Amino acid sequence: MTSSTSLLATLPGQYYTDPAIFALEQSRIFGSRWLAVARASDVDRPGRYRTIEVGGESVLLVRGRDGGLRAFFNVCRHRGARLCTEADGEARRSLQCPYHAWTYGFDGKLVAAPNLTNMPDVDRSAYGLVPVHLREWLGYAWICLADEPPSFEETVRDAVTGRLGDPAAIGSWQLDELRVGRRISYDVKANWKLIVENFMECYHCATIHPELTEVLPEFAQGYAAQYYVGHGAEFGPEIEGFTVDGAAGFDRLGGVDPGRDRRYYAITINPQVFLNLVPDHVIFHRMLPISAERTLVECDWLYSKEVVASGKDVSRSVELFHRVNQQDFDACERCQPAMSSRIYAHGGVLVPSEHHLGAFHSWVLDALA
Numbered sequence: 001m002t003s004s005t006s007l008l009a010t011l012p013g014q015y016y017t018d019p020a021i022f023a024l025e026q027s028r029i030f031g032s033r034w035l036a037v038a039r040a041s042d043v044d045r046p047g048r049y050r051t052i053e054v055g056g057e058s059v060l061l062v063r064g065r066d067g068g069l070r071a072f073f074n075v076c077r078h079r080g081a082r083l084c085t086e087a088d089g090e091a092r093r094s095l096q097c098p099y100h101a102w103t104y105g106f107d108g109k110l111v112a113a114p115n116l117t118n119m120p121d122v123d124r125s126a127y128g129l130v131p132v133h134l135r136e137w138l139g140y141a142w143i144c145l146a147d148e149p150p151s152f153e154e155t156v157r158d159a160v161t162g163r164l165g166d167p168a169a170i171g172s173w174q175l176d177e178l179r180v181g182r183r184i185s186y187d188v189k190a191n192w193k194l195i196v197e198n199f200m201e202c203y204h205c206a207t208i209h210p211e212l213t214e215v216l217p218e219f220a221q222g223y224a225a226q227y228y229v230g231h232g233a234e235f236g237p238e239i240e241g242f243t244v245d246g247a248a249g250f251d252r253l254g255g256v257d258p259g260r261d262r263r264y265y266a267i268t269i270n271p272q273v274f275l276n277l278v279p280d281h282v283i284f285h286r287m288l289p290i291s292a293e294r295t296l297v298e299c300d301w302l303y304s305k306e307v308v309a310s311g312k313d314v315s316r317s318v319e320l321f322h323r324v325n326q327q328d329f330d331a332c333e334r335c336q337p338a339m340s341s342r343i344y345a346h347g348g349v350l351v352p353s354e355h356h357l358g359a360f361h362s363w364v365l366d367a368l369a
Contacts, residue, residue, distance in 0.1 A: 007351065008358045011365075013344035016191035016336065021368070022292035023056075029271050029367050031055030032146040034156050036273050036286045039180060039300060040069060040141050046106060047091040051084050054288050055145045059132055060084055062095070064106040071132035071143045077110065078102045078127075095129075104129050138175040138275075139302075140284070156269055163267040165230030172255040173282055178302035181281070181314040184322060186297040190332035191339065192272070192289040193364065195297065198328050199266070199274050199285075200226055201354045208327045211320055215239050215246055216264055222353045224266065232263030232277075242278040243316035244323065250280040250307050270363055276321065280304075281314075283321050293336055299325060 015021055037052045038061055049062040051074055058074035060083060074082050081099040084091075094111060096103045103112040108129035116122060133144040135152050142156065161167045188195060198204070202224035205213055213220040216233040235242070241249030242264065252261055256279050267275040276283035282302040289295050301318050338344050350357055 007349040008355060009349060010197075010347040010357075011193070011361050012347045013339040013341065015364075016194060016339035017292050019292055022191075022289070024368055025364075026056045026289070029364070030145075030289065031057070032144070032150070033271055033367075034135070034142045034144045034149065034152055035271075036138075036140045036142050036269075036284075037061065037288075038141045040136055040139055041180070042088070043069060043141070045090075047093075048088075049084055049091065049095075050088045051086065052143075052288070053290075054143075057145055058082060059143060059145070060095075060129075061134075061141055061143075062091075062106050066107075069134065069136060069141055070106070070108060071134040071141070072108050072129035073132060075130070076100075076102055077129065078113070083129075138170070138284075139178060140286075159269045160267055160275070163226060163229065164265065172257065172260065173253055173277055174255050175282060175284075175302065177305065178253075178282060179305045179308035180300050181303040181308050182301040182318045184299050184318075184325070186299065186325060186329055188295045188297055188329045188332060189293060190295060190329070190336040191292055192287055192295045193360075194332040194335055194339075195287060195295055195329070196268065196271070196360060197357050198332055200224060200268055200357055200360060203351060203353050204331060208331055209324055211244055212324050215242060215320065224353075226266050226268060226356065232260060232265045235262040235264070241280065241317070242320060244319040245316060247316060249278075249317050250303065250312065252279045253281075253304060268360075270360070281307075281317055285325075297325070297329070 035054060037054065037059070038050050043050055043061055043063045046063050046065045049060055052059045052061065060072045060074040061069065063069055074084060076083055076097040076099065078097065078100055081097050083095050083097055094103045094105055101114055102110065105111050108131060110124040110127045133149045135142045137156065160170050164170060202219045203222045205219040206222065215235060217236045218233050239246040241247060243249050261279050265277040269275065272287040274285035284300045284302060285297055287295055287297050301314060303314060307314070
């Protein structure tokens with residue numbers, strides 16, 4: 001039996017409660033890394049927009065007249081008023097500040113302002129909206145607030161490749177072509193790192209996930225799919241699909257090969273994306289921390305466009321992971337109060353099947369250093 005002295009320690013409790021540490025994370029992690037913030041199809045026509053609060057900033061995602069997707073800081077260049085205050089909406093012709101009516105095109109250019117022709121010192125080209133770095137991948141808009149973002153390939157794509165073991169593997173699920181069949185938002189009263197840690201390990205699966213371990217029996221042994229590069233947890237012998245009752249789901253997605261026809265793959269893309277791959281659909285989580293003790297999680301269930309267009313009932317597959325989410329988030333909320341206990345001042349321990357969480361803790365500490 002492994003002695004307690006050989007177990008790795010978790011992060012100390014203050015890393016889950018201290019507002020100062022949270023503020024540092026907002027700056028050095030969420031303010032400087034690539035983040036998935038919206039499904040590109042959510043902003044599907046010129047003038048459609050979404051606003052996102054992340055890294056201490058408000059970001060405006062808008063579709064241009066040329067069909068391109070752009071991101072800007074949601075800050076008027078005149079006196080700093082927010083241009084858009086709703087979570088999503090649609091502007092008809094332009095983006096106009098409600099304070100002094102400075103007006104911007106969907107490309108961010110300053111196009112009008114009261115008495116602008118009488119103000120020769122105001123250079124329109126110099127006072128457009130400030131852009132935010134944006135990439136589109138897997139059907140999602142990814143942004144980075146940093147002046148000089150890290151390599152998207154090395155920090156995002158490589159995380160997927162490192163899990164699946166093959167750069168081309170993710171293309172099998174054709175995420176760009178999928179449609180949102182269901183979206184559920186969760187307001188979790190727990191630190192974002194507790195949620196990441198929970199998703200990465202399966203030591204808890206036999207305890208709190210009866211439906212999941214019925215479908216994926218090997219999870220009852222405590223080893224998460226992410227513990228092994230390239231490994232997908234296999235469905236139980238009597239299981240027909242990734243559904244709450246194990247009944248058949250939908251036809252296998254077109255690019256998924258027969259070798260992955262009865263397997264589940266889970267991927268974490270630091271700091272805020274969880275990707276779950278099964279033969280007939282994909283479950284995509286993205287987190288946005290609100291405070292040291294509160295995190296919003298938006299979860300999309302993605303299906304083929306034929307399944308969504310036909311109005312087929314997706315409730316059985318949604319219900320399986322919705323229950324998993326509720327069970328996980330309840331567990332995280334149960335842990336959060338103890339993070340401020342003196343008993344957890346030096347943290348807890350990681351059992352051997354959780355040792356890969358130590359790499360996540362090191363990643364956090366390196367980012368904050």
